[in-house]
Amino acid sequence: MIQTENKQPIKEISHQDIFSLYDMWEQLQSWQEILPVLERFFSDRKRPVDKQQIARKYYACSQVFTLFYVDFNQSMERMEKQLLELRSKKKV
Numbered sequence: 083m084i085q086t087e088n089k090q091p092i093k094e095i096s097h098q099d100i101f102s103l104y105d106m107w108e109q110l111q112s113w114q115e116i117l118p119v120l121e122r123f124f125s126d127r128k129r130p131v132d133k134q135q136i137a138r139k140y141y142a143c144s145q146v147f148t149l150f151y152v153d154f155n156q157s158m159e160r161m162e163k164q165l166l167e168l169r170s171k172k173k174v
Contacts, residue, residue: 094171106161113150
């Protein structure tokens with residue numbers, strides 16, 4: 083049995099586990115480009131007076147945020163399951 087310096091067994095983590103976690107990380111990273119757009123829209127204090135334009139932009143941003151929120155929640159649930167699986171892996 084392989085052990086650490088403190089005589090603790092090392093957990094077995096497969097390449098599939100690592101790739102799965104990396105895929106999840108990439109999925110969350112993909113939101114880094116769109117989230118600043120939403121942040122700019124909602125922090126813009128010089129909005130045009132055109133109410134229809136405001137409504138269209140608000141609707142579009144709300145749709146993007148809804149997609150993000152659903153994806154983020156699903157990703158967090160999957161990541162939590164993956165981490166629980168990694169924690170429960172047998173020790174080598």
